[in-house]
Amino acid sequence: MENSAQNIMIEAARERLFRDAKIDVLSATQDAENEKARAEVARSFISDTLTVPTPKMQAYAVQASLGDDVYHEPTAIALETAIARLSGKEAALFMPSGTMSNQIGIRTHLKQPPYNVLCDHRAHIYKYEVGGLGFHSGAAVTPVLPVNQHHLTLEDVEANVTLGTDMHYAPTEVIALENTLNGTIIPQNDVLAIAAFARKEGIAMHLDGARLWHVAAETGIPLSELCAPFDSVSLCFSKGLGAPVGSCLVGNADFIRRARRFRKMFGGGMRQIGALVGAAAYAVSNNLSFLPGVHALTRKLEKGLEEIGCEITSRAETCMVFFDPTSIGVELAELIERAAALPHPIRLSGSRLVVHIQTAPETVDDFLTLVRTLAEEKRAAGFVRLAQAVKTNGKNGIYKEVFVRTSLSRSL
Incomplete structure (x- = not known):
């Protein structure tokens, strides 16, 4: 009887273990969530990882x-x-x-x-x-x-x-x-x-x-x-x-x-x-075979940023471009926040933009539109770039134009 009771207790413990060990890592809407993840990746410049x-x-x-x-x-x-x-x-x-x-x-x-x-x-x-x-x-x-x-x-x-x-x-x-x-x-x-x-x-x-x-x-x-x-x-x-x-x-x-x-x-x-x-x-x-297209899309991104007035700090030789938007009066933190608040958010984490094989071309277009909009807002608020001549270290003392970044109030 004692062994029988012990066996019953062991069997009950096993049943609890087996029941408690049932793990389902898939949600009821897993397919939809995966598609959402793919859509989010298509609008991220954070990393190709x-x-x-x-x-x-x-x-x-x-x-x-x-x-x-x-x-x-x-x-x-x-x-x-x-x-x-x-x-x-x-x-x-x-x-x-x-x-x-x-x-x-x-x-x-x-x-x-x-x-x-x-x-x-x-x-x-x-x-x-x-x-x-x-x-x-x-x-x-x-x-x-x-x-x-x-x-x-x-x-x-x-x-x-x-x-x-x-x-x-x-x-x-x-x-x-x-x-x-x-x-x-x-x-x-x-x-x-x-x-x-x-x-x-x-x-x-x-x-x-x-x-x-x-x-x-x-x-x-x-x-x-x-x-x-x-x-x-x-x-x-x-x-x-x-x-x-x-x-x-x-x-x-x-x-x-x-x-x-x-x-x-x-x-x-x-x-x-x-x-x-x-x-x-x-x-x-x-x-x-997708990588040449990635590089072309990165160069398009670089060209667009440059045309808007952003400073390119590291050029698009392959899949990355580094930029500085303060030349148009925009701080990175503001740009990151505005990009995240778009109807279809764009994710970025800093001055490095990484284009990858799943970057949607429209993401580049939407991002450039946002940067252009911010630049226009800053100009409307009085931000200007003043040009001044400075002497270079060239042999002939050639002058070139550089930009001094200045934020001016509307009252000026």
């Missing part, structure tokens, strides 16, 4: 194989083989994120500290990866401000690299570039010059190529040629190409073998990842 899987991508992804990637996953192997071929490298390794791909790539290069990583002061690996170089690799970092204010050159590298055996300094063992960086393209000749210097000094070259697809699409330079100067490259599927997650680290076979162990150590040894890999494969196959 906000793009969402299309129904076709989802349908393709769920057909992927069901293997375990720690052991053998056919879909992952197929994608890695294809990306290795595209990049001109021996091997590739799928990662859940670009941050992991960068951090493991650099960690795999580094052997025994002390060591130093040289990069642009704006680099993602330095500014936006939570201090990972110090935490994961114990690496010192030399962030460099490019003299040309656009991209690192050999002269910048030579002026900041640490060579030799002086015990006071951590030697530079990795030079890490980023292409694109804030949407701008590093000229390939400058990349080759830096790579030749690095080879001569025995320094590894890593590329954060999260948006390298944009460079290939804009310049026509094959991906393999863009990757050739580097010992390792991180290529992203969610930035630019529209996959939900994922990056690939590429390099030679021995490098990727060692990186795979670090991936496991970092917690990236994934199991049945076929659906994620399938989405990434779909993104490369179907969305890469």
Whole structure:
């Protein structure tokens, strides 16, 4: 009787557990909510990471194989083989994120500290990866401000690299570039010059190529040629190409073998990842061809802002444009608030505007209309731009016109 009563209690407890464990993450209006999300993404300039899987991508992804990637996953192997071929490298390794791909790539290069990583002061690996170089690799970092204010050159590298055996300094063992960086393209000749210097000094070259697809699409330079100067490259599927997650680290076979162990150590040894890999494969196959259109739409946005009178602080070389609306009397906070209050809101978070494969062309038109309206309101309120002549540093003392931003009251 005692055992029978105990069994009844256990069975009742199981029933409660099973009942309480029923979880439904789908809402009753999930399809409608997904369509709303797609509509919102089409009107966002915040980032290209906000793009969402299309129904076709989802349908393709769920057909992927069901293997375990720690052991053998056919879909992952197929994608890695294809990306290795595209990049001109021996091997590739799928990662859940670009941050992991960068951090493991650099960690795999580094052997025994002390060591130093040289990069642009704006680099993602330095500014936006939570201090990972110090935490994961114990690496010192030399962030460099490019003299040309656009991209690192050999002269910048030579002026900041640490060579030799002086015990006071951590030697530079990795030079890490980023292409694109804030949407701008590093000229390939400058990349080759830096790579030749690095080879001569025995320094590894890593590329954060999260948006390298944009460079290939804009310049026509094959991906393999863009990757050739580097010992390792991180290529992203969610930035630019529209996959939900994922990056690939590429390099030679021995490098990727060692990186795979670090991936496991970092917690990236994934199991049945076929659906994620399938989405990434779909993104490369179907969305890469959209990038020239993205660049054209970005240039249209830039031209419109410039015609209205906004200052362009970083030009639209690929999918981003940076601007300053204070030249028309508008503060960014006001513009963000007015854009969010439109009947069909537009989302932006600052001076960086990112156009992506799901940006609706009418979003660009609506945004330019809003900026133009605000500019007209400020002029009606008395805001003017006064021009004055200032002497340049040119050899002939040539004068040029610059704008002094002044807000004048209506009474003036």
